[in-house]
Amino acid sequence: MSPDDLECVGALFTDLCVDSEVARIKGLPDPLQFYRSFVSPNRPVIIEGACASWPALRRWTNEYLKTLDMLITVAITPDGWTDAIRGGKFCLPYETQMSFANFIEAMEKPRSDEVLYIQKQNSNLEDEFSSLWNDITPDLRDWGSQVFGANPDASNFWMGDHRAITSMHKDHYENLYAVVRGYKTFTLCPPHSILRIPHRLCKNFMHRRHNNNDGILSSGTSYSCSGSNETSQKSQWTLEETQGETLWVDGRPGEWPGVQCLKTVLKMGDVLYLPSLWFHQVQQSHQSIAINFWFDMKYDQRYCYFKMGELLNTTTAPYTRQHLSKAGLH
């Protein structure tokens, strides 16, 4: 595809199917109308106030959350970048377990040498955070199940430091993302950006934390902030090579010529419908809490065209060929 044609395709997409800013509607609409207006055309929208009536919005104060007796999984990084390319390495966070009360305390007294983020993504809301389940009225989840014709594949709980950033990536899910506390800033790029966004295959590395006093805290070790003192307990970090390699977006929004980005802020009580295969980077306010439901996407024409886009992008083509070849399609 020539640079001229690429520009032309980009302009057509921009003209026809990318809003100049993320669309906004109020309240959950009729499922068919929503499917026709947003899911089928793969168009993101903020549904204002769609989770505003959840008891969670009033109930989930730090005071209340600290009373819950829960052991939870936390991702920790030295710099806040969870799942991201840093210096040519794909860096996975250090993962550990701690009590929820300790996590909240760490949120209240953030340390400069580590950034904590709850981002387990394995339906942790139904697992580690199941005691919070009843604070969420089933309206959004039920409505989503009606829209997508099936229950969600995963229900996740997210809470973290304002420094925690999930770098630009895409998911193979239709996403209903609800902000319960604070706000979230999404930077979105439409799926056809695959024609332009460079990717890079990097070896996987994992952050590993060493503490001056208590040595290496291996994954699974209970973590306590009580009595922590930055000067006496300064974390030291190393990166350790781990299994496998990851093909990931190379660079950051704003660095890619011709790629259109939409930046939007999602406030408490609002829900973002983030369609499948949209690239997104997520930042947040301090101590923000979000809930999201992932519904299976349809592997239809759009997915095939996306793969076609990958084959037209020189940085992704070899890996897509390899992937399709493994599936017996090349």
Next chain:
Amino acid sequence: MSPDDLECVGALFTDLCVDSEVARIKGLPDPLQFYRSFVSPNRPVIIEGACASWPALRRWTNEYLKTLDMLITVAITPDGWTDAIRGGKFCLPYETQMSFANFIEAMEKPRSDEVLYIQKQNSNLEDEFSSLWNDITPDLRDWGSQVFGANPDASNFWMGDHRAITSMHKDHYENLYAVVRGYKTFTLCPPHSILRIPHRLCKNFMHRRHNNNDGILSSGTSYSCSGSNETSQKSQWTLEETQGETLWVDGRPGEWPGVQCLKTVLKMGDVLYLPSLWFHQVQQSHQSIAINFWFDMKYDQRYCYFKMGELLNTTTAPYTRQHLSKAGLH
């Protein structure tokens, strides 16, 4: 796009979003379920018996139709190919008006030197054929309006000779196509075939009929078959250049390597949902009658990706570039 990648993309589409034969369901399903299963994934389906209860199926005998006092528009060709490339020329049919009774008589006694077809496509069911409107219960049309969120853009009446063929083409419409009499044979190629199906820009020509006895019958002249006798009134045909040129599919199904075609027969009482941008060629049984509703398509990602496909096809690329340039997109 390399031949290898093209093959790979084709295999992926075939694997994920083209059924080995056109899917079949019974009766009109819930609109949301239908949208999710067929409209959004752009997947054709035969809805068996969806128009079986229409009074038209019992009432529209030749005897009854001949009693209707209607002046109608008929396309006539020497060979049955209406809108098709013949010998490097894009051939439009000769168009004339006649009474419906005369048309039915011509159907009953087909002449070898001309093929008649009612195919006006300008919502003729609400115009020239409005007196047939009440024989169609509003169920399918209303259901379609619910599914697509708007009334149809056009409601058409089709009736013709078994020799009449609409050559392979695509429409920018979502199509609900109901067979009221006889049967129709559809040959379908999925939209991604645009990567492979050759197109050709041809000057427009129009068939023009000269009769031995009554000379040239110009468009608008009333046509009568009564007392016609093939030996004495043999039609003679010429092709006359007319305004403009048309970019059209070059060749026929089966002639294009790597293009997957689905052939399906639509019986009386059945409705085909033919999604937008699917290529289709249509043949029929003698004296078959069909009704179709065209609903506006969504100009979303799929449309843009289709245009991208056109830019990747060397036979369509120059015209797509021109078209997009006129729209200020190049």
